[in-house]
Structures are given as C-alpha cells and as structure tokens.
Amino acid sequence: MTDVDVLIVGGGWTGTSAAMALHTHAQANPGEAATFALLEGHPDRLGGRAFSFPHTWKDADGNERTTHFEHGAQYIGQDQEAIWGLVQEAIAQGLIEKDALVDGFAARFPYKAQVMVVAGQRYQYDRDRCLFGIGGVPPDLDLWDLLGSLVFIQAVEIYEQAINVLEPWKSPKFVTDLDALTMDQWIDGFQLPPGAASLMKVSVEAVLSVQTDEVSAFYFLWYCACNGGFLNEVNDEQGGPQQYYLSCGMDGLIDALVAPFRDQIHFGEVVESVTQTPDGVTVKTSQGTHTAKKVIFATSPASAKKVAFEPALPEAWQKITDQLMGTTTKSVIYYRTPWWRNAEAQTDPAKEGVPQYTGYCGANDYPVIWVMDYSPVGPAPDYADQGCYALMTFTIGDEAKKLAEESGPDAVAKWVTTAVADLMNDSRALWTSDQYLGVDSFEWSASTPLIPGGPNTVFKPGILTGESGAPAPAESFDQPVGDLHFACSELARKRLSERKSPFPSYLPNWKDFSGPGIYSDWREDVGYMDGAITCGRFVAEQVLVALGKAKEASAGERIVGWAEELVAKAEAEIENWLVGPAEKPPVVDEAQVLAVLSTFCQSLYDGSALDIPKWRAERWQNDAAALQNWVTETLVDALVQNGLLPQPPATPSSGGVATAIAYLEEMAKWASELLTVATGFTRSGYQLYSAFEPSRDPYTKPQAVSDVVQMTRLANALMQLKSVEPYHPGGDAGPTRGRFMSLSRGVKARGA
Known part of the structure; x- marks a missing residue:
C-alpha cells in the first residue's frame, strides 16, 4: 500500500x-x-x-x-516548445544521442514523386511542381477544386479565429451554432466541387482518425484554433508539427x-x-x-x-468520458530495398520518367489514408540509408473497423500492401513479392486494453457548447x-x-497589417x-x-509586444471583429462566371509573360508564399472588377488603436462577404462546368464544348504554367515551400 x-x-x-x-x-x-x-x-x-x-x-x-x-x-515540430525543449535538454545532458532527432522532411527530400487520391481520382505528381507551390496539391488539380479548397480554408479561418479556446462556449453564436452539426454536414452544406470536399474530409480524418460524421464541426474548428490554425495543423512538411521524430x-x-x-x-x-x-x-x-x-x-x-x-x-464528466476515441491501425511494412524510390532512375537514361517516390501518399475513403517513408537514416545532413527499409501506413475510421473484421495471419499484410501497391501502381509493394519482408502493426480501437482508441478522444455535438440551454460539459475542463x-x-x-499570447482567441496584427496575427x-x-x-x-x-x-x-x-496596447485599451472591442458569413451564397449566372474567368485567365496569361533575360540574370527562384499571395489577390481582383465583390477596405497608415480597431472590424465584414461571394461563384461555376458531358462515341465528330468548359481548361493550363515559373527575385536564397492560404490573407498581405 x-x-x-x-x-x-x-x-x-x-x-x-x-x-x-x-x-x-x-x-x-x-x-x-x-x-x-x-x-x-x-x-x-x-x-x-x-x-x-x-x-x-x-x-x-x-x-x-x-x-x-x-x-x-511519433512526430514533433520545432514550434512545440514543451516537447522540443525536453528533447534538446535530453540531448544536452547526454540522455539521448544528438543524431536521434531526425528531420523526416529533409530525409525524404531527394525524392520527388508523391501520390494523392482526391474524390476517387489518383494524382501522381512532382512535389516541386505543386499547384502554385502549395505542398500536397497536385499540379493538375482542376480549377474548381482549387477554388473550392480556397473557399473551405477561408471559411475555416473565419470560424477558428473567432473561437475562445479556453472557454469555447463563450465564442460568438455564429460559431457555437456549428456545434449542432457534424463536420460532414458542415462540409457538404457548402455544395462545392467533390475534389474540394474530398481534400477537406481527408484533412479532418487524417488529423482525428474518425469519419467526418462522427465529430462536431465546432469541435474540429476549436481543435484547429488550439493548434495554431488549420493550415499549421495539416502541414506535413518543413515547419509543421509532423517534421521530426526520434530514432x-x-x-x-x-x-x-x-x-x-x-x-x-x-x-x-x-x-x-x-x-x-x-x-x-x-x-x-x-x-x-x-x-x-x-x-x-x-x-x-x-x-x-x-x-x-x-x-x-458529475454528469458533465460522465458525458466527457462517454465520448469516442479515434480508430487507427498503424503499420510498418519492411522491404528488402527501397523499391519506391527507383534510385537508378537518377543515373540510368533508360529509366528516365520512372517515378522516384518520396513514400508520401494521401487518400480519402481508402484502405490507407496516409503513407510515409519510415526507413532509418544516418546523421544529418546526409541522412544516408542504413540498410533497413520501411513504409508506414495509417488505416483509420471505418476502414480500420473493416480491417479488424478481416481474419487470418496475413490479413493486415494483404490489406496494407495491396493499398500501397494501388497507390504507387507497383506490384513490388505486395506481400507476395520478393521485396516484402514483413509487417508490424498495432490496432488502436475500442477493444484495445487500457487505451480504447487513438490518437484522441473526439467530442460529438454539444460537449463544448451545451445542448438545449444546459451548461456545456466543457465548463468542467480544468476544474477538479x-x-x-x-x-x-x-x-x-x-x-x-x-503563455505568450495575451488573449484566449486569435488576435489580428493591428500594427503591421501585412503580417499574420497570433493564435492563442x-x-x-x-x-x-x-x-x-x-x-x-x-x-x-x-x-x-x-x-x-x-x-x-x-x-x-x-505579453506579446504589438498586442499589449490593444489588450489594455480595446479588449471589449474584440467581439466586433468576429463577423460570421452570410448563410445563403448568391447564384452567379453564366455571363458573370465567364466574365470572372476571363479576367482571371487574362491575369494568369499576363503574369506568365516573363522577362526571361532579367530573371535569369537576377537568379529568380520559385517563391511559393509570394506566388500564393499573387494568385489569391488575382482571383479577388477578378471578383471585384466584375462587380461581384466590393473593394477591400483601405489599410490605414497610422491612427492608433481606435483606427486599427475600425479597420479590423471592416476587414472582418469584408472577409465574410468574400467567403459568401466566392462560395456562390465556385458553386455556380462548377455546376455549369460539370453539366457538360462529352460524347462517348469515338466515331462522332468532336462535340462542341461550352464557353465555361473552354475557359476552365484554359485556366487549368495557365495555372500549371504559372506554378512552375520563377516568380520572385530570390538572389542566392533557396526556394521557399508554401502551404494553402485563405483568399483574404493574400489581400491582407498586399495592404489592399
């Protein structure tokens, strides 16, 4: 005792x-x-x-x-101060080797080919040629799926930045109302292109290991707000929370x-x-x-x-402990060689064009949702092969439950290797190939002893904000x-x-409007x-x-320096910035859709007419962040020029706290209107585009296509061209890698 x-x-x-x-x-x-x-x-x-x-x-x-x-x-990020500090402390004290900290992104950097399955369509692409430099976005993703994805990100940012992370039930009503919806209902409610919806759902499912119909929309947005925002959370590359691991x-x-x-x-x-x-x-x-x-x-x-x-x-804690955990089967597949890299393609002319996979794959509603190269490597900066080769896979949610029902000693091996073979289009992945050595897997589910699932407990509607006027169970968080x-x-x-942030919600950058704000x-x-x-x-x-x-x-x-004066003098005004989007996006007719597409395509074309001697002489690089700023403002300009959206509010050059607050409030209202208009435009444009059905008879003469289809095809081609061109004079600096950004962030960045 x-x-x-x-x-x-x-x-x-x-x-x-x-x-x-x-x-x-x-x-x-x-x-x-x-x-x-x-x-x-x-x-x-x-x-x-x-x-x-x-x-x-x-x-x-x-x-x-x-x-x-x-x-x-497994993974940690350099911005995760608590665990990063413990790792550095352990290295300094000799408790673990310095080389035990592995940069997983750098280790797989020499290889380029990746795979994404979006709305049932497989995309194989060079990760250095992602659309507009956005990591994980295939270069041949359709215009409407891209625009739909930008709309989703705009929506997530508006909502997540309004949430009080400490006391979520105190968030504005337009956000707490989402606790009555599942994430699946929220995504489908936008009625946006299936590729955009698929990308959004795979992001949710990869983070939480549950289906989108099993989790509150408000919970997911609160989860994002707590973790530096959605774009940080889904960053599997440099600077993200999934960059490093310990060997x-x-x-x-x-x-x-x-x-x-x-x-x-x-x-x-x-x-x-x-x-x-x-x-x-x-x-x-x-x-x-x-x-x-x-x-x-x-x-x-x-x-x-x-x-x-x-x-x-108490009843509140009974409800909290009654919530489900994610369901995940994590597997490590061992092979004799890293066949997916096809390393000989670097030197053998006969192998030119053979994909050299990084090992990274992502897929929605698929037997495995995520694949990564997990082969042990030597010390930085070379990260040399050590002779053990492995791919890691995640099977989650409904697919993991299906896998659990499979029987036989090789059930997991068949399941995961067949999925990898399909993703990489290579039979060497199969459990029957001479490359296969074995698999280790672990099931995190309701039947797992001690811990009934993984990675986390997720909250259904009502836990964070309450139901039928009753107090939210979340009010018991942190209370003994x-x-x-x-x-x-x-x-x-x-x-x-x-704590470094001064407030339990997101605070915009009120002194330097071109820079990002700060998540609590x-x-x-x-x-x-x-x-x-x-x-x-x-x-x-x-x-x-x-x-x-x-x-x-x-x-x-x-207290963060730039926010100190704001917190001291204007805390009561925070709520005024939080403006929810309109409920019913407008229907945009075909003439307006064509007008916006025409303006957008013309800007893409004009922007692609580079002074080649100049960029070669100045050694321009592919600056993804600058390129994304440019393309988002180009789209916004097209909406403004054609009368669908008003001009964004002018950025004040000075004026102190009161002026800053007034601007931020106007910008919040305008960003909300932008979301509404962009949703209506994308929804209407995609409906017009998808209404065209080409003839299935190869012997008939080519079928005439609509102007919307023609303009969409032109935009697709111009987007790919613009994505591979050097954009910014970077001197000796290497190229930066980008992530998706919201539509309004590009406008803010230019100081509209």
Missing part, C-alpha cells in the same frame, strides 16, 4: 510530465515537496499513446542491428527523463476504482490499494470511463472533482507563466504530445497550490 500526497494515474506524457513537475518542484523547494507515486497499468512500459517497439534487422555486412519504430504518437523511440526519451524518480513508478497497476472521502482518496488497482490527498487522473477521458468512481462523477484532477492531451492547457496558445497543441506535457505541468501546479506547497502563479510580463 502506498500513502502519498499525490497519486498519478497513467504513465503517458501527461502523467510523466506531472511527475517531472512535482519532482522538479521538490528538488528546488525541499521544504515544500509533495510526495508522489505514479501508477501505470502496463506491466513494463511508459508512454501511453506514445508506444515504441524494437525491430531487429541485418545490415549489408550481416551484422544484427535494432531500430525503434512507433506504434503510436531512439519516444519510450526511450521518457525512460531517460523519469530515471531520477523511477522507484516511485508502479507498473502493472490497472486502476479499478477511485473512492473519495473527507480523509482523502483511495485508489484500488489490480495489484493493491493506494491512498493520497490528491489524485491526478492522467488518461484519456475514454480510458477513465473504465474506472468506477465513488461518489459517481473534489480531490480528483483530470489531465490529458485532449485538455491541453499552459501554465500562466508559459492557452490550449496549444491539444491532441499532441506537446499538449499532454503542458497539461501535466498545469495540473501539477494546480495540485501543489491546492496542497499549500506553492503559490498561485501570475502571468507576469508574458
């Missing part, structure tokens, strides 16, 4: 981070130390949803080597960090019940009984549902239930001393390992204060 001040239930990143915070506090303040113990249900490992496993293989010399792969959480395994890092207090960790302790009395808390496990003054329950809400609580949890404190990645919250970091990295760490630290501090062993923290001076 253990009797301590604090019992921590769960040894994932949240629980171990809470333990590290208590240990660090005790080291710094011996007189105010809180005794603690950590209970982990697994018999011999920590990490929770971060689950490393060893794979043994032989190198070219026949030597046996072992590499750690991940069944669960030593996440479990290896956790084991190194908890070494100073490992004797306070009890393995194989599956918690069965938690009983609160005036004398404290009693926790009964599969191994015995423990008592404490406070308990930190550091598991997913869905895991907590398996435990009997006495007295019963007696002496019981819940903590998990799904509830990520930073301590006051760690108060719940930064919800659903990520980084968020688990910050939540563990937050709750540990909360418990220390409750025990009288620490003083309540203050925000101090952690």
